[in-house]
Amino acid sequence: MTIGMTRGRSGHFVKEKTIAYAVLGLFLIYTLLPLYYLVISSTKTNTQLFSTFGLWFADDLNLVRNIEALFERQNGVFGRWLANSALYSVAGGVGAAAVATAAGYALSKFNFRGRNLTFAIILGTVMVPNTALVIPLFLLFANFGLTDTIWAIILPSTVFPLGVYLMKIYIDQAVPDELIDAARIDGASEVSIFFGIVVRLAMPGIVTVMLLAFTSTWNNYFLPLVMVTDPRLMPVTVGLAQWNELASAGSGGQALFSLVITGALIGVLPVVAMFLLLQRFWQGGLASGAVK
Amino acid sequence: MPSPHRQRRSRLSGLVPYLFLAPFFVLFMTMLVLPMFYAFYLSLYQERMVGGTIFVGIRNYRTALGDPAFWEGVRNVAMFGIIQVPIMLGLALVLALILDSTLIKARSFFRTAFYLPYAVPTVIAALVWGYLYGPNFGPFTQLAEMIGVARPRFLSESWILWSIANIVTWTFVGYNMVILFAALQAVPRDLEEAASLDGAGPFQFAWHVKLPLIMPALYLCAIFSIIGTFQLFNEPMILRPMASSVIGRNFTPNLYAYSLTFTSAQINLAAAVSFITATIVGIVSFVFIRFAARGSGPTT
Numbered sequence: 001m002t003i004g005m006t007r008g009r010s011g012h013f014v015k016e017k018t019i020a021y022a023v024l025g026l027f028l029i030y031t032l033l034p035l036y037y038l039v040i041s042s043t044k045t046n047t048q049l050f051s052t053f054g055l056w057f058a059d060d061l062n063l064v065r066n067i068e069a070l071f072e073r074q075n076g077v078f079g080r081w082l083a084n085s086a087l088y089s090v091a092g093g094v095g096a097a098a099v100a101t102a103a104g105y106a107l108s109k110f111n112f113r114g115r116n117l118t119f120a121i122i123l124g125t126v127m128v129p130n131t132a133l134v135i136p137l138f139l140l141f142a143n144f145g146l147t148d149t150i151w152a153i154i155l156p157s158t159v160f161p162l163g164v165y166l167m168k169i170y171i172d173q174a175v176p177d178e179l180i181d182a183a184r185i186d187g188a189s190e191v192s193i194f195f196g197i198v199v200r201l202a203m204p205g206i207v208t209v210m211l212l213a214f215t216s217t218w219n220n221y222f223l224p225l226v227m228v229t230d231p232r233l234m235p236v237t238v239g240l241a242q243w244n245e246l247a248s249a250g251s252g253g254q255a256l257f258s259l260v261i262t263g264a265l266i267g268v269l270p271v272v273a274m275f276l277l278l279q280r281f282w283q284g285g286l287a288s289g290a291v292k
Numbered sequence: 293m294p295s296p297h298r299q300r301r302s303r304l305s306g307l308v309p310y311l312f313l314a315p316f317f318v319l320f321m322t323m324l325v326l327p328m329f330y331a332f333y334l335s336l337y338q339e340r341m342v343g344g345t346i347f348v349g350i351r352n353y354r355t356a357l358g359d360p361a362f363w364e365g366v367r368n369v370a371m372f373g374i375i376q377v378p379i380m381l382g383l384a385l386v387l388a389l390i391l392d393s394t395l396i397k398a399r400s401f402f403r404t405a406f407y408l409p410y411a412v413p414t415v416i417a418a419l420v421w422g423y424l425y426g427p428n429f430g431p432f433t434q435l436a437e438m439i440g441v442a443r444p445r446f447l448s449e450s451w452i453l454w455s456i457a458n459i460v461t462w463t464f465v466g467y468n469m470v471i472l473f474a475a476l477q478a479v480p481r482d483l484e485e486a487a488s489l490d491g492a493g494p495f496q497f498a499w500h501v502k503l504p505l506i507m508p509a510l511y512l513c514a515i516f517s518i519i520g521t522f523q524l525f526n527e528p529m530i531l532r533p534m535a536s537s538v539i540g541r542n543f544t545p546n547l548y549a550y551s552l553t554f555t556s557a558q559i560n561l562a563a564a565v566s567f568i569t570a571t572i573v574g575i576v577s578f579v580f581i582r583f584a585a586r587g588s589g590p591t592t
Contacts, residue, residue, distance in 0.1 A: 013395060016494050020395045024402050027387060027465075031406055034420045034462065037431065041423070054424075054431030103316035110309035118313065125324060132523070132546075132566045133324060135553050136331035139563075159323045164316060190308050219413035221526045226550070237415040241530055244419055248533035261423070264416045275411035279404055 042066060042265040046258040066262040077231055078239065078263055085218055085235040085267070087150065092157030093214030097206050099158055104167025105198050109180060119168070122161045138226045152227035153235070157217045163209040170205030171198065208281045211274065218271050236267040335563035352564035361542040362565060366572065368453060369544050373521040376457040381513055383461070384468035389498040391469075392476040394484075403473065407466035414463060418530035421459045422447075426534060447535035456527045464520075468513045475509035476502055511584040515577055522573045525550070545569040 040057060041049060045065070048058040070078050106112075107119055137156060141147045175198055183193050199206065221237045228234055234242075240263050247256035338348045356362050387406060391399050409417065425446035427433050436443045446455045479502055487497040525546040532539045541551035545565060552562035 013494060017395050020390045020393065023386065023390060024396065027383070028402065028405055030462070031409060031466070034417065034424060035408070035412075037424055038416075038420050050429045053434055054429060099316045099319060102312040106309040106312035110312075112306070112309040115309075118317075122320075125320075132549075132570045133327050133331075135549055135559075135562055135566060136327035136334070137323065138553070139334065139559060140327050140330050155319070156323045159316075159319045161320070161324075190305075194312070215411060219415070221413070221415045221529075222546075222550075225529075226554075237413050240419065241415055244422075244530065245533040257423075257429075260419060264419050268412055268416050271411045271413070272408065275408065276404070279407075 038261065038265055038268070041258075041261045044258060046255050049257055049261075062258075063262070066258055067266070070259050070262045070266070073259060074231075078236075078266075080232055081234055081236045081239040082266070084150075084233060085237070086270075088153045088157060088224070088235055089214045089218040091154045092217035093210045095154065095158035096160040096163050096213035097210035100160055100163035100167045100209050101171075101199065101202060101206050102194070103164045104169075104171050105175075105194060105202075107164070107168045108171040109175070109177065109198075122164050125161045126165065134223050134226050141227065148228050148230050148233060150233065153217075153220075153224050153233075156223060157213065157220070160209070160213050160216075163213060166209055166212075167202065167205055170208075171202050174205060175201045204281060207278070211278060211281055214274070215271055236263070240264060240267060331563040331566055334560050335567055338560050348560075352561050353568065355561060356564045356568055361540075362545065362548055362568075364540075365542045365545045365548050366569075369522050369524055372453060372457055372524065373518055375454075376460060377514065377517045377521060379457075380461045380465055381468055381510065381517065383465050384472055384513065385503075385510065387465070387469045388472035388476055389502065391473055392479075392502070393494045393498060395494055403470070407470055409463050409465075410467040412463065414459075414526040415530055417463050418459055418527045421455075421462070422531050422534050425455055447531070447538065449538040452531070452535055452538045456524075456531065459527050460520075460524075464517070468517070471513055472506060472509055475506040479505050507584075511581070514584075515580060518576055518580060519573055522546075522569060522576075 037054065040055065043061045043063045043066075044052065044058050045062050048062070052058040107115060134156075138147060138152075141152050146152050179197055179201075180193055183197060188196070218235075219237065220235075221241065224235050224238045225241070228238070231239065231242075240260055243256050243260050243263070247260055335352050336347060336349060337345050338352065339345050387402075390396065391403055396402075424430050424432065425444075427443065427445075427447065430446075432446070433443050445451055483501055484497060487501055492500070523546055524544040528539050528543045528547055529550075539547075541555065542548040546569070549562045549565045549569070552558045552565060
């Protein structure tokens with residue numbers, strides 16, 4: 001008993017602590033290695049990529065020159081890709097969050113016919129392999145002449161069943177029934193209840209869903225790859241993959257490697273910055289989904 | 293829980309929840325359900341050079357099921373799932389348990405750092421790892437040459453699946469860790485006091501007390517990982533130009549459906565392949581859930 005007490009919370013466990021820190025340290029190196037390599041490589045010219053050691057800087061830094069070359073290539077198409085990624089992700093994120101909030105509210109606070117069935121179907125589709133739907137969706141869109149338009153990427157990005165599930169759970173605990181009932185008795189309209197009470201109280205949940213949808217759209221590759229062939233409509237992911245293909249094919253495209261790497265660095269910055277600034281929301285969103 | 297007020301409201305107000313649900317419902321039907329039915333419809337037809345499109349019943353399914361190229365992709369993702377998913381979840385679990393223990397400091401720093409790769413687009417993760425692996429200017433090749441050992445052959449036929457497994461592991465360990473960590477945070481703290489009074493070390497406590505309590509979260513991670521594995525596409529697609537001789541057009545079922553659609557214009561067969569893949573995922577997930585439900589029953 002006394003021995004157990006002395007080994008309490010703040011206790012010693014020197015061996016265990018060493019092992020724990022060793023595991024964390026090793027994994028930290030593994031996690032940061034590719035990001036470190038990306039940063040180092042983006043400061044090198046194409047020749048330096050081949051002639052200097054990959055995990056350390058070359059004699060001179062060429063990041064600015066790489067960025068200039070990146071945005072000049074093909075009449076500045078990279079800037080266009082960045083703008084496209086931003087447009088698709090913002091539209092997808094805001095759209096998904098708006099639709100999911102309304103649906104989550106309906107499922108959380110109303111008792112209606114088909115409620116349980118709707119909820120079950122939504123949960124079921126969380127498990128449907130999403131990419132299996134992309135090709136059929138492409139064929140369907142092709143019939144309506146919607147491929148090679150921004151809608152071919154934005155519309156599918158707003159369908160986010162997991163977001164509905166997260167919003168339902170969030171509204172369950174963040175919006176008290178009494179508040180809604182009181183507002184109704186006061187004669188408030190359903191629309192003003194939704195925007196005045198539900199949206200305001202559920203804001204952290206809405207931000208979470210928006211972030212998740214924004215990131216998944218920014219990071220999406222398969223959907224835009226299938227849907228658009230016009231380079232002026234491509235997002236960063238598809239454009240960079242195409243340049244990489246050219247670079248790897250050799251024959252003159254080789255000079256592209258440093259541009260692909262610099263482009264990758266710039267393509268990663270917005271999501272990483274957002275992730276770091278708003279991590280409280282990310283982790284919150286995942287947490288509430290997992291624990292329930 | 294609905295309040296009694298609601299029952300007294302006019303008949304029109306019964307429509308309210310449906311109106312809130314409507315935008316999602318419309319998008320859900322058009323973007324998810326309709327393509328599913330359309331794919332099923334397509335999978336039952338065949339386009340002919342002469343005679344246009346004709347109904348062929350299950351012939352596309354028989355073609356796909358009898359196609360060794362399709363099964364090669366299935367075998368790849370199955371092997372990937374059997375080996376990569378347990379390694380990834382094992383790592384995620386170990387990290388989550390360490391971060392949840394009272395052993396270490398700077399927990400939120402480690403948690404954020406480990407979760408960071410999840411924010412990196414898989415295309416970019418695959419590009420960067422591809423360059424790290426690369427035989428031309430990859431640092432591992434350079435290191436091997438410096439110390440005079442054989443070059444690692446990350447992009448060779450026998451390594452490629454595991455090189456891809458590493459990219460997927462790198463991207464998703466932190467994501468799974470955060471889910472498991474959240475579940476661990478819900479474990480009552482007084483259990484820990486009791487265990488430490490009984491003289492249990494942190495490792496014993498983690499293994500015998502915490503682990504059984506977070507099994508449901510672990511199963512959730514496993515299901516998502518299994519589904520993700522069957523959808524494998526981005527990483528092999530990005531590595532293809534760097535390793536074209538070893539990543540075929542049928543390397544995964546998804547890659548096969550993609551190349552059937554866009555390279556050989558066999559959309560009907562592609563639809564059947566998509567459907568069979570989805571069915572296999574469904575069966576594997578179902579079997580896994582049943583197996584997991586039995587494993588976590590009251591007897592254990």
